[in-house]
Amino acid sequence: MSLRIALLGLLTAAGPSSGYDLTKLFESSISNAWQARHSQIYPELNKMAAExxxxxEEAGPRGRKSYAITKEGSAELRAWMLDEQPSRMHRSETALRAFLLPTIEPHEAVALLRGQAEVLAAKMAELExxxxxxxxxxxxxxxxxxLxxxxxxxxxxxxxxxxxxAEIEKSAGQD
Amino acid sequence: MSLRIALLGLLTAAGPSSGYDLTKLFESSISNAWQARHSQIYPELNKMAAExxxxxEEAGPRGRKSYAITKEGSAELRAWMLDEQPSRMHRSETALRAFLLPTIEPHEAVALLRGQAEVLAAKMAELExxxxxxxxxxxxxxxxxxLxxxxxxxxxxxxxxxxxxAEIEKSAGQD
DNA sequence: CGCATCATGTAATTGGTTACATGATTAA
DNA sequence: TTAATCATGTAACCAATTACATGATGCG
Known part of the structure; x- marks a missing residue:
C-alpha cells in the first residue's frame, strides 16, 4: 500500500513523470522516507493505471511513458493521510545492533559506535x-x-x- | 538475515527458550528494534537447528521445544556485529507522512500532528x-x-x- | 563508433503477514 | 467443564530484492 502512496505523492509533488524519473526521485529525494527499485515501480504504475x-501517456522517445495523477489518485492519497492510522511497525537494524551491543567486547562496541558516528556526521552534512x-x-x-x-x-x-x-568507555575503564 | 540475528541475540540475552517464549519476547521487549510473528519464528528456528x-531439546509438556545457542551461533552473531556494515535501509511510514503533509489542508495537518503527539507521549510514558x-x-x-x-x-x-x-498553525494563520 | 544514460520490463527468490489448523495443560 | 493460555506448525498471499533481458538515444 505505502509504495503506491509514495508514488502518488511524488506525482503530486513533481508533476507528471515516467517510471524512470520516479525511480531517480526515490533514490535522490525521499530515500530516507521510502525506497523502491524500478522492478517494483514499473509494475505498480501499470496496476495503478489499470485502476x-x-x-x-505513451509519448516520449525510447518508449518513455509519462504518468500523471488523476482525481481518483488524489482521493486515494487524501484518504490514506486522513483515515488510515499510522502503523507503528518498526524494523531497525540500528536498534537491533544497539540491543546486541553487550554481545561484543566494550572496546569493540566503542569502535563500532565511533565509526557509526563518523558516517552519521557525513550524512548530516549531506542533508544540511x-x-x-x-x-x-x-x-x-x-x-x-x-527533510x-x-x-x-x-x-x-x-x-x-x-x-x-563515551559511557561504555568510562565504565569499561573502571574494571 | 536480521531475523536470525535477532533470534540468536534473544537466546543469548534470555538463555534457552522456546519458539513461544521468543515470540513473546519479540512482542514485549525488542518490538521497537525488530518484529516477528510465530509463523516466521518457528520455521526459522528449525532451519537454524538444521544448520x-x-x-x-524436545522435552517440555505440550510438545514444547527448547532452543539454545551454540558456539557456531555465537560466532555468526559476532561476525554480523563486527563484519557486516549496517545497511542504512529505511522505510518509515512516519517520514512518508511528513513528506506528504502539504497534500492536505493546514488545519488537517495540525490535527494529524497533534493526534500523533498524543500517541507518542503515551508511548514515552510506557517506555519510561x-x-x-x-x-x-x-x-x-x-x-x-x-531502550x-x-x-x-x-x-x-x-x-x-x-x-x-505549531509552525503550520502560525503560517496558516497569516493567510 | 563506442560508451553512458535513458527507458522498460520479467523471473526467481527471500522476507513477512494473515489466516488456517490442531491439540495439551492449567486454573477458576 | 470450560475458558485462557501454552505450544507448534502450514498455506496462501503480498512486498521487496536481485538478477536477467532488451533496446533506443545522445554525446564525445
Missing part, C-alpha cells in the same frame, strides 16, 4: 546541504517537513552513538 | 516505565542501550510533531 489512479539548496519540487512545501525530520533523526543517532561510546 | 546454530522496572534479561546490559535509543527516538518524534504543528 484509474494515474493516466498514462540539501536543505540549503533550492527545492527540486515543483509544488512548494514538499520535502521540507520530511527536517530526517536531519533531526540523523543528529539523534549521531549523538546517541557518541554518548553511548 | 547447527542452535540446539533443540519499562526503564524504571528491573530488567527481564538474565544477562546484564541487554535492553539498556536499545535508551527508543526513548530518545520517541521523544524526538513527539517534539517534531508538536513543533511542526
Amino acid at each position: 484509474g489512479l494515474v493516466t498514462v 546541504a540539501i536543505r540549503a539548496k533550492a527545492s527540486v519540487w515543483r509544488k512548494p512545501g514538499f520535502g521540507r517537513y520530511a 527536517d525530520l530526517g536531519i533531526r533523526q540523523t543528529r539523534l543517532l549521531h549523538d546517541w552513538a557518541e554518548e553511548t561510546a | 547447527g546454530l542452535v540446539t533443540v 516505565a519499562i526503564r524504571a522496572k528491573a530488567s527481564v534479561w538474565r544477562k546484564p546490559g541487554f535492553g539498556r542501550y536499545a 535508551d535509543l527508543g526513548i530518545r527516538q520517541t521523544r524526538l518524534l513527539h517534539d517534531w510533531a508538536e513543533e511542526t504543528a
Whole structure:
C-alpha cells in the first residue's frame, strides 16, 4: 500500500513523470522516507493505471511513458493521510545492533559506535546541504517537513552513538 | 538475515527458550528494534537447528521445544556485529507522512500532528516505565542501550510533531 | 563508433503477514 | 467443564530484492 502512496505523492509533488524519473526521485529525494527499485515501480504504475489512479501517456522517445495523477489518485492519497492510522511497525537494524551491543567486547562496541558516528556526521552534512539548496519540487512545501525530520533523526543517532561510546568507555575503564 | 540475528541475540540475552517464549519476547521487549510473528519464528528456528546454530531439546509438556545457542551461533552473531556494515535501509511510514503533509489542508495537518503527539507521549510514558522496572534479561546490559535509543527516538518524534504543528498553525494563520 | 544514460520490463527468490489448523495443560 | 493460555506448525498471499533481458538515444 505505502509504495503506491509514495508514488502518488511524488506525482503530486513533481508533476507528471515516467517510471524512470520516479525511480531517480526515490533514490535522490525521499530515500530516507521510502525506497523502491524500478522492478517494483514499473509494475505498480501499470496496476495503478489499470485502476484509474494515474493516466498514462505513451509519448516520449525510447518508449518513455509519462504518468500523471488523476482525481481518483488524489482521493486515494487524501484518504490514506486522513483515515488510515499510522502503523507503528518498526524494523531497525540500528536498534537491533544497539540491543546486541553487550554481545561484543566494550572496546569493540566503542569502535563500532565511533565509526557509526563518523558516517552519521557525513550524512548530516549531506542533508544540511540539501536543505540549503533550492527545492527540486515543483509544488512548494514538499520535502521540507520530511527533510527536517530526517536531519533531526540523523543528529539523534549521531549523538546517541557518541554518548553511548563515551559511557561504555568510562565504565569499561573502571574494571 | 536480521531475523536470525535477532533470534540468536534473544537466546543469548534470555538463555534457552522456546519458539513461544521468543515470540513473546519479540512482542514485549525488542518490538521497537525488530518484529516477528510465530509463523516466521518457528520455521526459522528449525532451519537454524538444521544448520547447527542452535540446539533443540524436545522435552517440555505440550510438545514444547527448547532452543539454545551454540558456539557456531555465537560466532555468526559476532561476525554480523563486527563484519557486516549496517545497511542504512529505511522505510518509515512516519517520514512518508511528513513528506506528504502539504497534500492536505493546514488545519488537517495540525490535527494529524497533534493526534500523533498524543500517541507518542503515551508511548514515552510506557517506555519510561519499562526503564524504571528491573530488567527481564538474565544477562546484564541487554535492553539498556536499545531502550535508551527508543526513548530518545520517541521523544524526538513527539517534539517534531508538536513543533511542526505549531509552525503550520502560525503560517496558516497569516493567510 | 563506442560508451553512458535513458527507458522498460520479467523471473526467481527471500522476507513477512494473515489466516488456517490442531491439540495439551492449567486454573477458576 | 470450560475458558485462557501454552505450544507448534502450514498455506496462501503480498512486498521487496536481485538478477536477467532488451533496446533506443545522445554525446564525445
